[in-house]
Amino acid sequence: MADKVTVRDVAAEAKVSASTVSRALSSEDLVAPETRRRILEVAQNLGYRPSPVAQGLVAGRSKTIGLLVPDIEHPCYSAIAKGVYGQALREGYSVVIADSDNDASYEIAAARRLQDQTDGLIVCSSKMSEQDISALNTAGPVVLSNRVCPGVADVGFDATETVRQAVEHLHALGHRSIAYAGGPEGSWSDEKRRKGLASTAPKLAGLEITDLGHFEPGFGGGGSAADLAMASGATAVLAFNDFMALEIMARLRRRGYRVPDDFSVVGIDDIQSANLTSPALTTVRTPLRQIGQASVNKLLDIVAPQAAPRPAIKLPVGLVVRESTSPPTRAAATKPTPAMEHVA
């Protein structure tokens, strides 16, 4: 927005008309080579830079996409944001971002605002009602990430598969009683995980799943989940996400339990800090960056379709076995005698 030099300035200086300048800049051979050369030189000297705003106005599109996340500080969403930004860049698009602060009611206002300003929207883990989402989708192109809504494009990994891999891992290690520490009430992805649990558990011999309830990750929810997990008699816990798993681990250790010796812990997502604790966290990696990229591709296939649709991006989930899981070593459902200080 700081540019004062316009096509007209360049035109005047190069002794041509404004349209010729425009042409020279937009195409290779719409203008005589010599003229073009001169125009380009003048433009260069004057430091001319076309205004994307004006271009957008005439073209009816801004080459900008909107990204709405619940919390940009959450590692999952900043990972998605990174993927979105990278892919958008490759496609020549800018990204304007909005953070709803987990506020469902603000989400819709923010989304509308973004729509007025962009060519399309990527909405992550929306808590909006299906009606609201549909309405949004009517107002402009929308791609949902980590959420589905009938009639609206979406991108997501197989959440069922994440818990399947986690549970199978624990089962293979010998665990037969596993606790699940769920995410916030009303979380769409928590529901998905629960469904995965329900469909996986029956296939595994002798496996018993205890639902610990809903918890708020990042706000101490993991603490209470940890205590419930121990009281439940389970030998392992699967957490809604890595944050909660980390909280659980920390709480267990403070209460004097050893991980994984006394209790195994598995998270989901593989955020960076999962690998920075000791023991490092066993978790199921979730393809967050790729989700960002895929969302951009899907959105642009709607907004700016090409002859060949943009390539699909694989969204593999994968177990990452680290140190927080091992075979159950204590007699199942028997509490150890915890030292009451943290173990060092």
Next chain:
Amino acid sequence: MADKVTVRDVAAEAKVSASTVSRALSSEDLVAPETRRRILEVAQNLGYRPSPVAQGLVAGRSKTIGLLVPDIEHPCYSAIAKGVYGQALREGYSVVIADSDNDASYEIAAARRLQDQTDGLIVCSSKMSEQDISALNTAGPVVLSNRVCPGVADVGFDATETVRQAVEHLHALGHRSIAYAGGPEGSWSDEKRRKGLASTAPKLAGLEITDLGHFEPGFGGGGSAADLAMASGATAVLAFNDFMALEIMARLRRRGYRVPDDFSVVGIDDIQSANLTSPALTTVRTPLRQIGQASVNKLLDIVAPQAAPRPAIKLPVGLVVRESTSPPTRAAATKPTPAMEHVA
């Protein structure tokens, strides 16, 4: 960009001229109450939403600010981003984001792009040369975050103070030999920390600082730093940031040392996961969100000055004492006999 209904549509429907519609929407009493009421109603029914792009074109400003970060996935920058977004929202501005992926050469291209599109730029931890930064600043309003450059506005906390607090804490606990695990070569903030170290150390009786060198946080740099720290005979280590501190802690524990019993560790920033490990990390909190907010205020004071300049925002740094520090319990400079397995 999805809006098809324009002022003219509303004007036609309400039997007035486009200018009247514009007025009705922008001011309370520029138009007859009854007319205004009708216009508003029609606008409502038609779902009219003014195009920010067109408004921007005529006004010569986009009500958008650009945010350039080295890596949006890094907790520090997503925290700043959160602060930026929140304050921008309050001021009625949108935020378009760019991630330079720590690439100094790309940084400048990205910055230029952002400038063409926004009213002003917030640039975080830039690795650009002072020349490049000055050039940018000439092309349009720029606020630097966590970096200074003569003639360019900047916002930052007192990095010297962070290391002072960390070192004083360790000294008060009784540590006399402290190692510093530095950040990447050429990092501006690492230089600041080193300066703080140099100015603080002489004031503390009997204190000896060992410079371990430069490391890359998040890529195993902490591992080698940890080994060097132990070999150095120090009883505590101050890390460039929390990531590195966490890596150091994990490595120490894997090598069989206990934290803080055998060795104390201090980080800087207080990222979320610093509180999710066990032991939890003692660190110096850095006012990242506030830096984001303050940057917006400073930028808008340039771009859109008000009668009264926007309020200054305090940028306090503060030691957060958790479990990773304690008085040195082993004979200084004497290695314990580490068990070679991780301690659980």
Next chain:
DNA sequence: TTGTAGGCGTTATCAT
């Protein structure tokens, strides 16, 4: 190959 004219959606200026 190049110039002229018109318009993208909005607001500001000048009339009425």
Next chain:
DNA sequence: ATGATAACGCCTACAA
């Protein structure tokens, strides 16, 4: 109080 007109910076017919 309201309407007509021009302009923001650019692009795209259409004309020459």
